[in-house]
Amino acid sequence: xxxxxxxxxGDSPLHRTPAGAxxxxxxxxxxxxxxxxxxxxxxxxxxLVAAGYLVAxxxxxxxxxxxxxxxxxxxxxxxxLQVWLLGWQSALVTVxxxxxxxxxxxxxxxxxxxxxxxxxxxxxxxxxxRTGVRADRLGLLVGLTVQAVTTLSAIAGSVREAARAxxxxxxxxxxxxxxxxxxxxxxxxLGEALAARGxxxxxxxxxxxxxGPDTAARPGGNGRRVP
Amino acid sequence: MSAxxxxxxxxxATTVVFAAFxxxxxxxxxxxxxxxxxxxxxxxxxxxxxxxxxxxxxxVFAVVLFLALVAIGLPLLSGGRGGLAPFVGPSGGFLxxxxxxxxxxxxxxQAAARRGRPGLPVLLLAAFAGLVADYVIGVPxxxxxxxxxxxxxxxxxxxxxGDLVKVVVAALIAxxxxxxxxxxxxxxxxx
Numbered sequence: 001x002x003x004x005x006x007x008x009x010g011d012s013p014l015h016r017t018p019a020g021a022x023x024x025x026x027x028x029x030x031x032x033x034x035x036x037x038x039x040x041x042x043x044x045x046x047x048l049v050a051a052g053y054l055v056a057x058x059x060x061x062x063x064x065x066x067x068x069x070x071x072x073x074x075x076x077x078x079x080x081l082q083v084w085l086l087g088w089q090s091a092l093v094t095v096x097x098x099x100x101x102x103x104x105x106x107x108x109x110x111x112x113x114x115x116x117x118x119x120x121x122x123x124x125x126x127x128x129x130r131t132g133v134r135a136d137r138l139g140l141l142v143g144l145t146v147q148a149v150t151t152l153s154a155i156a157g158s159v160r161e162a163a164r165a166x167x168x169x170x171x172x173x174x175x176x177x178x179x180x181x182x183x184x185x186x187x188x189x190l191g192e193a194l195a196a197r198g199x200x201x202x203x204x205x206x207x208x209x210x211x212g213p214d215t216a217a218r219p220g221g222n223g224r225r226v227p
Numbered sequence: 228m229s230a231x232x233x234x235x236x237x238x239x240a241t242t243v244v245f246a247a248f249x250x251x252x253x254x255x256x257x258x259x260x261x262x263x264x265x266x267x268x269x270x271x272x273x274x275x276x277x278x279x280x281x282x283x284x285x286x287v288f289a290v291v292l293f294l295a296l297v298a299i300g301l302p303l304l305s306g307g308r309g310g311l312a313p314f315v316g317p318s319g320g321f322l323x324x325x326x327x328x329x330x331x332x333x334x335x336x337q338a339a340a341r342r343g344r345p346g347l348p349v350l351l352l353a354a355f356a357g358l359v360a361d362y363v364i365g366v367p368x369x370x371x372x373x374x375x376x377x378x379x380x381x382x383x384x385x386x387x388x389g390d391l392v393k394v395v396v397a398a399l400i401a402x403x404x405x406x407x408x409x410x411x412x413x414x415x416x417x418x
Contacts, residue, residue: 006300006309030315034371078317078373078382085378094373101315109300109310117299141243141292146301148247149254156251176400180280181407183248184241191240199236 008063008110014056015111019120026108030101039089042096049103056111067106071099118142140199148190155182241281245289246296249273250303270305272393274325275332275357279350279401282340282412283333290329294322320368324361332357336401340412344405350398358394 009015014022033045058064075095082091118139125138159179168174253270273293277286293303294314302309304322313322335353339345345353362383370379405411 006302026311074317081378081382082373085381086373086375090374097372098317102312105312105315106310109312112300114300121295121299138295142296142299144243145246145250145292145296148244149250149303152244152247152251153254156254173396173399173403176396177403177407180276180400180404183244184280184404184408184411187241187244188237189240190244191234191237194240195234195236199239 006109007113008056008058010057010111012056012111014052014107017111019112019116020124022108022112023120026104029104033097033100033104037093039092039096042093042100045100046096046103049100049107052107053103056107058107058110063110067103071102074098074102114142115139144190148186151186152183155179155186238285241285242288242292245277245281245286246292248277249289249293250296250301253303253305268305269393271321271325271361271390272397274328274361275354275394276397276400278329278332278334278357279336279345279353279397280404280411281333282337283330286329286333287326290325294325297322317369317372318365321361321365323368324364327364328357328361331360337412344409345402345412347398347402350401351394354394354397354401355391358390 029045029049033042036042036045053064075098078098079091079095082094122138156179159182160175162178163171163174166174249270252273274286274290277289280286281289297303297309298311298314300310304313313319332353335356336345336350339349339353366379366383369382370376373379373382
């Protein structure tokens with residue numbers, strides 16, 4: 001996993017458009033694509049999205065080709081089934097729908113930084129804060145989870161090594177049970193570390209896990225132990 | 228390790244770590260089951276496995292957090308997929324169904340846990356109900372996409388055998404883990 005996620009750095013007009021605006025356009029486009037049933041209009045939508053990729057100057061070999069391969073595979077799989085069961089016309093419509101909405105969603109993800117998405121979501125959920133939803137916790141949760149992915153990957157690697165050393169690499173439980181047990185233990189340790197920093201330990205928010213004070217410590221401090 | 232009273236910090240940590248757990252299931256290329264030699268992708272057993280391990284509430288939050296991370300563009304789904312595309316695609320319903328899957332499996336396992344450590348049969352039932360819940364969302368979504376129930380059902384049928392294996396594996400894992408670390412399911416105090 002790259003630290004940037006699926007974001008493809010750039011300075012095109014599409015990259016500079018605010019995340020909220022792009023999200024709205026995407027929402028409208030995907031809704032329209034589901035409603036509209038004419039192949040000509042759907043083809044037009046595909047061309048529009050393809051033009052977006054050109055404007056955003058998405059790297060051809062590293063980003064566009066893998067996407068095209070996925071789309072082609074889906075089109076062949078879904079299309080074949082549809083042609084067989086429903087005929088050419090509806091198969092074409094489905095495949096075009098698929099191509100337009102998947103490519104448009106991909107374009108949003110490729111041209112929008114993760115922190116910009118987080119900020120937009122936090123702002124959009126802001127009005128919900130009166131109902132107890134802590135939108136401002138999202139950034140912290142993202143950071144903590146990405147940290148935990150790294151830790152669990154390391155745990156998974158060492159557990160798999162241990163299973164291999166015992167010649168039990170083909171048995172699912174020989175890997176999974178120690179992995180799950182150590183995952184739960186890691187959750188305990190992280191819980192202790194968070195409690196020590198006063199995160200999540202106030203009872204005024206009845207919404208459960210995603211609560212905590214604003215003075216939250218950054219994730220990845222020295223409160224965590226990596227087994 | 229004895230059963231512990233769960234605090235909000237522990238709940239938060241469990242949620243975060245299980246969201247990461249779902250992600251790690253996607254990083255792994257696959258697990259070999261029996262002697263078939265065919266690796267099966269394990270990520271979609273994550274929701275009902277989480278449900279029967281840590282209970283409905285924390286499992287649901289973990290799945291929602293994980294899906295949110297995918298949606299904002301982290302490549303955490305099997306095969307390094309991420310962003311909004313998987314949600315608008317034909318199998319988007321199966322992704323959203325994970326939330327219901329975690330809820331249903333967690334509620335059943337917790338109901339059983341109130342009467343002592345849940346045994347293998349009830350864990351099997353909980354995991355299976357979780358799988359069914361996922362299909363309940365996923366198949367109609369696919370049908371909307373393809374415009375016909377028959378293609379949606381035919382397309383989903385391929386995955387049923389593998390998914391049933393995952394239900395059994397999840398229940399086996401959970402029954403052993405609950406023996407090793409008791410008291411995880413009840414966890415959260417009722418407020």
